[in-house]
Amino acid sequence: MDPGSPPSNAPGLEVPPARRAAGGAPRDxxxxxxxxxxxxxxxxxxxxxxxxxxxxxxxxxxxxWPAYFHPHLVGLVHLWLPGALLSICLGASxxxxxxxxxxxxxxxxTLLWTHAxxxxxxxxxxxxxxxxxxxxxxxxxxxxxVAGVCGLIGVTLRTFPRSTRRDTAAWSxxxxxxxxxxxxxxxxxxAVNRRAPFLSLDTVALLRxxxxxxxxxxxxxxxxxVTFQLVPMFTLxxxxxxxxxxxxxxxxxxxxxxxxxxxxxxxxxxISGGTLLLLLxxxxxxxxxxxxxxxxxxxxLDPGVRAFVTGLLFLAFAALGGGALALGLVGPxxxxxxxxxxxxxxxxxxxxxxxxxxxxxxxxxxxxxKAYGPHVGRRPVPVATALASRGLELLWWVTHVGGTxxxxxxxxxxxPVPTGLGAGLVTFGVCAYLANAGRVLLHLRSHARxxxx
Amino acid sequence: xxxRPFEPAALPGALTAxxxxxxxxxxxxxxxxxxxxxDCSIDAxxxxxxxxxxxxxxxxxxxxxxxxxxxxxEAVPGVSSVEVSLTWDPAWTPDRLTPAAREQLGW
Numbered sequence: 001m002d003p004g005s006p007p008s009n010a011p012g013l014e015v016p017p018a019r020r021a022a023g024g025a026p027r028d029x030x031x032x033x034x035x036x037x038x039x040x041x042x043x044x045x046x047x048x049x050x051x052x053x054x055x056x057x058x059x060x061x062x063x064x065w066p067a068y069f070h071p072h073l074v075g076l077v078h079l080w081l082p083g084a085l086l087s088i089c090l091g092a093s094x095x096x097x098x099x100x101x102x103x104x105x106x107x108x109x110t111l112l113w114t115h116a117x118x119x120x121x122x123x124x125x126x127x128x129x130x131x132x133x134x135x136x137x138x139x140x141x142x143x144x145x146v147a148g149v150c151g152l153i154g155v156t157l158r159t160f161p162r163s164t165r166r167d168t169a170a171w172s173x174x175x176x177x178x179x180x181x182x183x184x185x186x187x188x189x190x191a192v193n194r195r196a197p198f199l200s201l202d203t204v205a206l207l208r209x210x211x212x213x214x215x216x217x218x219x220x221x222x223x224x225x226v227t228f229q230l231v232p233m234f235t236l237x238x239x240x241x242x243x244x245x246x247x248x249x250x251x252x253x254x255x256x257x258x259x260x261x262x263x264x265x266x267x268x269x270x271i272s273g274g275t276l277l278l279l280l281x282x283x284x285x286x287x288x289x290x291x292x293x294x295x296x297x298x299x300x301l302d303p304g305v306r307a308f309v310t311g312l313l314f315l316a317f318a319a320l321g322g323g324a325l326a327l328g329l330v331g332p333x334x335x336x337x338x339x340x341x342x343x344x345x346x347x348x349x350x351x352x353x354x355x356x357x358x359x360x361x362x363x364x365x366x367x368x369x370k371a372y373g374p375h376v377g378r379r380p381v382p383v384a385t386a387l388a389s390r391g392l393e394l395l396w397w398v399t400h401v402g403g404t405x406x407x408x409x410x411x412x413x414x415x416p417v418p419t420g421l422g423a424g425l426v427t428f429g430v431c432a433y434l435a436n437a438g439r440v441l442l443h444l445r446s447h448a449r450x451x452x453x
Numbered sequence: 454x455x456x457r458p459f460e461p462a463a464l465p466g467a468l469t470a471x472x473x474x475x476x477x478x479x480x481x482x483x484x485x486x487x488x489x490x491x492d493c494s495i496d497a498x499x500x501x502x503x504x505x506x507x508x509x510x511x512x513x514x515x516x517x518x519x520x521x522x523x524x525x526x527e528a529v530p531g532v533s534s535v536e537v538s539l540t541w542d543p544a545w546t547p548d549r550l551t552p553a554a555r556e557q558l559g560w
Contacts, residue, residue: 095513096513099511099513100511102510102511229511232509233479233509233511233512233513234479236480236508236547236558297547297550297555297558297560298480298558298559299558299559299560300559361479365478365479365513365514368478369478369513369514369517372478373514373517374517376475376476376517376518376520376521376524377471377474377475377520377521377522377523377524377525377526377528378521378524378525378528380474381476383476383477383478383479383480383481384478384479385478385479385480385481386481
């Protein structure tokens with residue numbers, strides 16, 4: 001073993017059997033990370049947070065939608081974003097990163113499981129602290145998240161140099177991990193500042209900067225890269241216009257360097273410049289995505305991919321709305337509701353549909369690999385897509401989209417009926433989604449029953 | 454217990470049949486219909502050498518598919534050993550899809 005090699009018991013690092021069978025394949029095939037247990041643990045935690053978040057959303061929708069910086073809404077947003085969507089993204093990323101980079105993760109299992117533990121503890125403390133206004137607790141949760149994210153950054157920065165791949169998909173991992181680090185660190189500073197003020201900046205302005213670090217820095221950066229790996233993989237297509245995809249990703253990074261300080265310090269030229277650059281970057285990514293989707297050999301889109309495409313449309317609408325807010329095109333009378341509607345379009349519409357849509361494809365695949373992968377060629381096994389219910393996936397997609405539209409309209413117009421109805425529909429859709437995920441996860445019992453041949 | 458006699462002439466057909474039982478987990482199309490098998494040879498001792506590719510260098514199911522091909526070939530009566538090798542030259546293109554696969558994918 002060369003001195004730089006990781007320990008042989010680390011997940012995803014053993015010489016895979018296929019390589020041995022191939023007698024020297026041109027490239028190592030990357031096995032499941034930690035036997036898929038680690039990605040599934042992150043995803044399972046994310047689904048539990050999603051269930052709790054959906055119930056909370058219904059309750060808030062029925063009781064009356066508060067201002068977007070109300071502690072209950074801030075708590076719900078943190079349960080939904082770092083609790084549900086980030087957990088799912090982390091689980092998927094730990095499995096996807098070695099696949100995209102074509103090299104096993106440079107990490108021991110202890111480090112990866114420590115990240116999982118710190119993440120769960122951090123989210124619980126963060127949500128409890130923010131909801132109850134206990135900023136010391138929230139700060140403690142934030143610190144746990146920071147420690148976990150440091151692990152992710154370390155793994156990414158050790159794995160990335162080992163890869164020769166340097167396209168948009170590959171770059172999105174170190175870039176998004178770095179923005180995530182900045183997001184959680186800024187969150188801790190915000191919590192500490194609420195408890196013992198030391199920053200002479202407006203709290204709401206700091207919240208906006210923190211939110212954009214996470215939403216655009218982490219989630220958007222990751223999506224702008226992995227889309228060009230996952231969509232061709234799920235549709236039997238080819239990534240097209242790589243230069244435009246790269247400009248899209250690079251533009252977002254530069255835009256954030258302008259937008260985030262501009263939002264925090266209230267400097268309009270930086271906000272306007274960052275916003276326009278972000279819109280331009282999204283346009284580049286959209287053009288590359290449309291060309292990529294057009295190459296698909298599987299003509300009919302699965303519900304998961306449809307949800308992903310719908311999520312991108314929501315993000316496009318949100319970007320236009322955000323642009324109008326940032327450029328001062330929305331009057332003061334509508335600004336507060338406009339900002340709340342913008343947040344809903346980004347988080348509940350765009351990111352949730354994109355992340356949960358991709359999970360419709362990733363979860364059955366991971367479960368299939370664990371439950372049936374060892375039996376391929378030895379006995380008949382179902383295909384991965386057969387593990388999920390297409391009907392439940394379609395039901396989730398329709399109700400989530402309808403609910404988000406109603407909720408956004410209700411919040412924008414400050415009308416209780418569509419707000420309550422929309423929140424209820426989203427919750428109903430999430431129930432359908434979770435029922436489908438449970439159905440997929442039940443196949444793991446097959447793995448427990450049948451020992452590998 | 455009856456032992457089947459070794460029939461080299463029957464092997465390519467039996468191997469093809471075995472390859473139609475190994476599916477790409479995402480598309481539900483057999484690796485034979487996807488056109489992933491590039492070469493298959495057998496010597497007089499029943500030793501099989503299969504050269505295959507994947508639809509993408511970054512296929513996350515690659516390991517499972519290669520192992521599945523090996524297991525399926527080993528189960529064919531008369532086969533004494535199987536060696537599966539992975540190649541990217543020539544790279545897979547959609548032109549390799551069989552008409553059955555095209556129909557299944559909705560072309």
